[in-house]
Amino acid sequence: MALALGCAILGGCSASSNDALTVGSTEVKSPTVTAFQQPLSTETLSDQIAIIKAVVAAGLSSNGFRTAWANEETGNSGTITAIEEAVKEGRRCYRFLTTLESFTGISLYDAETCEMTAGQWVMSFFKSKQAV
Secondary structure (H helix, E strand, O other): OOOOHHHHHHOOOOOOOOOEEEEOOEEEEOOOOOOOOOOOOHHHHHHHHHHHHHHHHHHHHOOOOOEEEEOOOOOOEEEEEEEEEEEEOOEEEEEEEEEEEEOOEEEEEEEEEEEEEOOEEEEEEEEEEEEO
16 A cells, blocks of 8 residues: 655655556555554665666666666766565565665665556555665
8 A cells, every 4th residue: 555755754654555666567656654664765666666677677678687777856876786586475576676876875775666557556665785
């Protein structure tokens, strides 16, 4: 279930989101936030959506290679590597590593995005691994 951007900023609420983006014919929903996660900033949500779009586009063509992502809204960018496709609870998922390059430095993340319904993708997890 996707959460509305306002809920993510204010923290810990659940609601439906109409924030859908399209990658080719694939719709990408705003990343999911669970009650156990810290509230996400607008910048983090925006970056995660950009990352999901790049992973889904790369995953649709081939697994395991490097692909770049960039977010024009935040100016942040990075490189996605080690894309692995899996099926979890009947849902197609991509687990991957990504760097996030911002004015504060470069960080490495272990992440996964899953298709909740046909063409609707959410971030399952986005965990910091270490500073690069």
